[in-house]
Amino acid sequence: MATDTAAAPQVARSTEIDHSAEERITRLIALFVASGYVFYLILLAPQIAAQSQCVHILWTIGAVAAIFAPPAVFGIAAFRRRFDVMRAAAAASVIGYILAALSWRLAWDGELIPTNSFWVADIPGLAGLVAATVWPPRRTIIAFFVATLSSLVPNHSGRTPDHSTPVLPDVLFSVSFSLLFVAAALMVVRAGRLLDETRVTALSAAASAASSQARTVQRQRFNALLHDWVMSTLLAASKQGNSDAVRRQADITLTKFDDDGRDDEGYSVAGLLAHLRIALNAIDDTTPLTWTVADDGDLVFPGEVVRTVTAASVEALRNSIRHAGPTATRDVSIRITTAGFNLTVADTGVGFDVHKVPPDRLGVAASIVGRMQRLTGGAVDVDSRPAAGTAVRLSWTRS
Template sequence: MTTIDDIPSRKLRSTTHDDNTSSERLLRTVARFVAAGYLIYFAILLPDFLRTAYVTESWWTPTAMIAVFGTGLSMGFASLAADTKWIRVTGAVATFAFLAAALSWWLAWDTSVVDTNGMPLASFPGLAGLAAAASLPSWLAFAQLTVTVVSVQLSINILRGPLLDGPLLADITFALMFCSIFVAATLGVIRTARILDSTRDTTHRQAATEAAVSARAVERERFDALIHDGVLSSLLAVARLGRTEGVIRQTEHTLAQLDSLRNHSSATTFDVDEALARLRSAATNVDEEIEIAVESRTDALYPAEVIRTASAALAEAVRNSVTHAGSDATRVATLSLRKDDISIVLSDDGSGFDPASVAPHRMGIAVSIVGRMRSLPGGSARVDSDKNDGGTTVALHWSAPS
């Protein structure tokens, strides 16, 4: 039996990516960037922190370094957690740890000491601003940045004292503008990622609605097919053959199907013959030239919803192949139906494509194929292709949950 794992890799790239949202992936990237920044600044500024320790009380330098750099580095570890809330928690802690260190400096400063080099903490207030942008509302992020920048710039100015009297207002304004650029950019890309997630969710809901409309159309076709294949054929069989055992069984089966329609219900299971018929019909309705190969089959009953969903996913896969693989491509659908297990592999020898390059708004693969199969308990799908070697393989699989 062919399953998803049996398909040769051929250096193929799969569409089964991480399920995290765009905003979550971006948040993890920002957290790692901020943590790397804290690590770099620690390595660069450690000598300056040790050199200027005499400016403050003995407790301030080690406490401030542990609080500032420890919380900043913790964002990198939080980015490895499954839940991104820990990034926001550690980011908020890092933000306020930096602010607390900047404000507590005034309590620890030895007012009799001056130093022309200022204070090392003033070298990277923007990094704390990035942590704030990743974890706090925008207004609070800018408020924290403003208070921090003003505090550290005042510290530099008062430390330099009469030795180097610089333009305080100009220094504060420049530092605020410089840091605000990066904070605003971070807030902007995070907001854009959230809009993208919202747009994608809306598109998925619209696709689900369209799928429901399509399902109703399928049911109407089922009713038309029942009238043609069941009622009319039963009447013709009676007229030609009379009251035989075969005609009686056929008529009873047709009446049972009519009763299910009258009761506004539909079949809950399909036998292997009807399952294969529906899968064949789904593929050949899109491409009459497609080759259907039945690799294995067994006498079993399958949930109707599984067959309907797999048929719809197969039809969409064939439709994509007809549209994108090229006019000369040939398609083969291999069907394997065993007890509690269904495997469908559609392959073509077309031009191929790079699954990673498919735009997010293209729902054919993400929703109509992969999304459909994943909506089934025990269902899965994989789409593999290679733009260089050519050819695309779509593997649909369902196993009955334990």
């Protein structure tokens, strides 16, 4: 029996898996669109003031509030990750713009203005972008076309004849100019959603791989029992016949098979170490395993706990072999107590910055961190820094 080995340098702590890709992309687009509204409000301010002379002042105040206030709430909600508020603000932005454009004629005093466009007709695409951020494609496209058609009301009612243009070219230009951006926003959000779905599939595959690995380890243990006990017992029986020694050996063999069949109920200390050693040796049989049992007694550990921690330690060792570098040395140590156990996979390799690991790197996020976080009583700590090695600490505490 040996003592624990020293851990590698520790400077950083692993973080939980970040929010979904769809949420991150949605927030970025929402902040971009909200900034666009602020930019257009500043840009259109002189035009709003000049064109307010031909409509009732209350309409101008109400239209500015209806068109620009909800997007401000939309941007703040995106910054604070309030997706429920974002959806409500998006609906208010689209409806506010459509109502403002359609109600323009009610507030108009009948005076024609020599202008190429009324300010309210310049930004139907922003309403479509807001919708694309949180709504499905069909609803977004409908909202965009309704907003675009609504913007024609002031343009084809209040302009002087020398500034008027045919309706069809106006519609085609407005649609073609803005639809590209709306479609791009829809595709970017969809890409984030597909990335999340792919990630969920990969996590499921990782869980299946862990289950398969557990079955492989169990099969190896069974093969070892067959070789070490069943075959030796049969060989002894063929030479010694029905002797007392052969009967005792047969009883021991049956007892070992009974103990192996109870692994789902729990692992003894020896069973835990055997399970761990077999799994690690399947990856690299040169990495030493050292252990310390701090308390004497007949300790039993749940089978699910042993298999989960073993699978996570195997992934940590596999990552070390892949990324630590050709000159790195590795060791695995475990300290067992009545309260649980602590297992460390350490190396002296190149290390990495744990805060810069992308969430789609499933070796860390799913196979190590996610697996241990789903285990009741489980905990994980990934300590590393560039050029100073890595230590992955896995622990389980009885509840």
